[in-house]
Every structure is written in structure tokens, then in C-alpha cells.
Amino acid sequence: MKKRKTTILLADxxxxxxxxxxxxxxxxxxxAIVGEAVDGMNAVELAKTLKPxxxxxDLMMPRLGGADAAAAxxxxxxxxxxxxxxxxxxxxxxxxxxxxxxxxxxxxDSSHDELLSAIRMVAEGKKVISPEIANAFSTKGPAPDxxxxxxxxxxxxAKGLTNSDIANLLGIGIDCVKAHMKTIFARLGASNRPEAxxxxxxHGLIDK
Numbered sequence: 001m002k003k004r005k006t007t008i009l010l011a012d013x014x015x016x017x018x019x020x021x022x023x024x025x026x027x028x029x030x031x032a033i034v035g036e037a038v039d040g041m042n043a044v045e046l047a048k049t050l051k052p053x054x055x056x057x058d059l060m061m062p063r064l065g066g067a068d069a070a071a072a073x074x075x076x077x078x079x080x081x082x083x084x085x086x087x088x089x090x091x092x093x094x095x096x097x098x099x100x101x102x103x104x105x106x107x108x109d110s111s112h113d114e115l116l117s118a119i120r121m122v123a124e125g126k127k128v129i130s131p132e133i134a135n136a137f138s139t140k141g142p143a144p145d146x147x148x149x150x151x152x153x154x155x156x157x158a159k160g161l162t163n164s165d166i167a168n169l170l171g172i173g174i175d176c177v178k179a180h181m182k183t184i185f186a187r188l189g190a191s192n193r194p195e196a197x198x199x200x201x202x203h204g205l206i207d208k
Contacts, residue, residue: 003030005029005030005031005032006030006031006032006053006054006119006120006123007032007033007034007050007051007052007053007054008025008031008032008033008034008052008053008054008055008056008119009033009034009035009036009037009043009046009047009050009052009054009055009056010022010025010033010035010036010037010056011036011037011039011040011042011043011046011055011056011057011058011061011066011069012036012037012038012056012057012058012061012085013038013039013058013061013062014058017058017108018036021056021115022036024112024115024116025056025115025116025119028116030120031116031119031120034050034052035050035052039061039062039063039064040061040062040063040064040065040066040068040069041063041064041069042063043055043057043061043064043069043073044064044069044072044073044076047073047076047077047080048076048077051077051080052080053080053081053123054080054081054082054083054119054122054123055070055073055080055081055082055083056083056085056119057069057070057082057083057084057085057097057102058084058085058086059084059085059086059093059094059097059105060086060087060093065093066084066085066086066093066097067084067093067094067096067097067100067102068100070082070084070097070100070101070102071096071097071100071101074100074101074102078101081103081104081122081123081125082097082101082102082103082104082122083102083103083104083105083106083118083119083122083128084097084098084102084104084105084106085105085106085107085108086105086106086107086108086133087107087108087109094133094202095195095198095199095202098129098194098195098197098198098201098202099190099192099194099195099198099199100194101194103122103125103126103127103128104118104121104122104126104127104128104129105128105129105130105133106118106128106129106130106133107130107132107133110130114130127158127197127201129201129202133202134201134202134203134204144187144188144189144199144200144203144205145187146184146187146188146200146205149180150180150183150184150187151200151205151206152170153166153170153177153180153181153184154184154196154197154200154205154206155206156169157181157193157196157197158197158200158201158206163177163178163181181193181196184196188200
């Protein structure tokens with residue numbers, strides 16, 4: 001039985017960038033480009049109609065930036081994975097996109113192999129962060145002080161588990177998990193679970 005190809009929507013306001021991405025991705029037997037968006041609003045519209053597996057999204061676009069477009073796409077179609085491309089490795093928009101639910105973020109000067117690997121990983125739901133991006137954030141200050149138990153809980157959160165799931169896996173009460181989450185939010189300066197995961201990843205505390 002022939003394996004279904006991973007469908008991809010490209011979103012970048014520069015034609016030459018889209019052409020370059022299409023040339024790299026188009027020759028891969030397991031990947032298929034189903035559309036190209038010229039700005040953030042166009043990306044949201046096309047994601048609704050084309051229902052791609054992955055949106056490869058420029059962070060800086062007219063009409064609607066990549067972070068906001070990612071949030072809109074994920075709200076409308078959470079099964080679509082978002083891979084952010086950026087030249088601004090220290091931009092707060094990277095954190096916003098990850099907090100909104102983007103599965104990965106890589107710099108635009110990544111190699112062909114790194115790009116293709118990132119697309120395949122996010123298609124599987126695996127988190128991908130370029131070292132340049134992670135380093136840019138980790139150098140903004142010391143890593144938050146989280147205990148091994150906090151990190152264990154956070155890794156389960158990154159996998160999408162609920163408080164109840166985590167309590168069962170760790171053999172502790174759900175109130176205990178909630179207390180751990182409260183401490184994690186406070187020490188990371190996060191307001192929700194995706195943001196906590198994004199901040200932890202950018203500090204290199206968890207990898208996926």
C-alpha cells in the first residue's frame with residue numbers, strides 16, 4: 001500500500017523564497033506542496049480550504065504576521081502543524097508563535113537537510129527548535145530554577161497530557177500536579193501550558 005504524502009502549505013511574502021522552498025521540497029517523494037500563501041491572511045484562508053498537514057510559515061509577513069497567523073490556523077484546525085521560518089532568532093514573535101501552538105521554529109539559513117528534517121518531525125508532532133533560536137533566548141538570562149519533578153511534569157505537558165493523565169503516570173494526586181503547574185508557571189513567567197513549554201524549550205530545559 002502506497003504511503004500518503006505529507007501535504008504542505010508554503011507561506012512567505014517573497015516569491016523567490018517560496019520558489020526556493022518549493023524546489024527543495026518538491027523533489028521529496030514523501031512530501032507534496034498543495035498551496036502557496038503570499039501573506040498571513042492568505043495563509044489562514046488557504047489552511048482552512050486546503051487542510052495541509054504542515055504549514056511552513058515565514059514569521060514576518062504583511063497583513064498578518066506569522067505568529068498571529070499560526071494562532072488563527074491552530075484555533076481553526078489544530079491538527080495542522082506549523083513550522084515557523086525566521087531570520088529574527090531573538091524575536092519575541094518566535095516565543096508567541098510557539099506559545100500559540102506552533103510545533104517548530106527554525107532559522108531561514110538552515111541547510112536543506114535541516115529544513116526537510118524539521119518538516120518531517122513537525123508532521124509527526126515533534127517539537128523542533130533551531131539551536132540559534134534556543135541560544136538567543138537562553139542567553140537573555142539564567143535558566144529558570146525548576147526541580148527534576150517540575151521538569152518531569154513539564155515534559156508530559158509538552159506531550160499533550162492532561163493533569164489527570166500526569167497524576168496517574170506519576171502516582172500522585174491531581175491537586176499535587178496542579179500545585180506543580182502553578183509553580184512552573186510562576187518560575188517560567190508563563191500564563192498557559194503552551195507558553196510554559198515554549199519557554200522551557202527556548203531555555204533548553206526540555207527538548208520535546
